[in-house]
Amino acid sequence: MSRAITHLLIGGLIIMTTAATANERELTIVNPRTLYDPSPNGYSTAVITPRGARLAYISGQGGQDSTGALSPDFAVQVTRAYANLRAALDGIGAKPDQVAKLTVFVVDHDMSKLEVLTRNVKEMFGETLPAQTLVPVPKLAIDPMLFEVEAVVVLD
Structure with missing residues (x-):
């Protein structure tokens, strides 16, 4: 169950999306560039769950x-x-x-x-x-x- 990880820069936000396989839901990880990058410390600022999950x-x-x-x-x-x-x-x-x-x-x-x-x-x-x-x-x-x-x- 591998996921492709893509980083997008949108309006000052770094959004990392994980492309899901057909049987999985997609989580979107958001780490705004205007905030401290928490990923070296083992967490993300926000995670968006898919609609209807x-x-x-x-x-x-x-x-x-x-x-x-x-x-x-x-x-x-x-x-x-x-x-x-x-x-x-x-x-x-x-x-x-x-x-x-x-x-x-x-x-x-x-x-x-x-x-x-x-x-x-x-x-x-x-x-x-x-x-x-x-x-x-x-x-x-x-x-x-x-x-x-x-x-x-x-x-x-």
């Missing part, structure tokens, strides 16, 4: 393994949470390039955590980076939980 909302995925155990290591939890997100996508028959929006929650966020976050999101999404919001929080649902990611997905 069905959306799926994936609940926050933490870094638990299949037994519910959590590593105390932030990087391990982030990597596992993205693996869990991929499993949730598989469960609904979707691929990472159908994710329009991520919201991530980071316990005791500081700038040292950005490298781990950026690396994981780029590994999962490549150049088709969803819109994303990072929300620093004092704690999550379970005390040892350090990271959680939720997604909005465009279904075909």
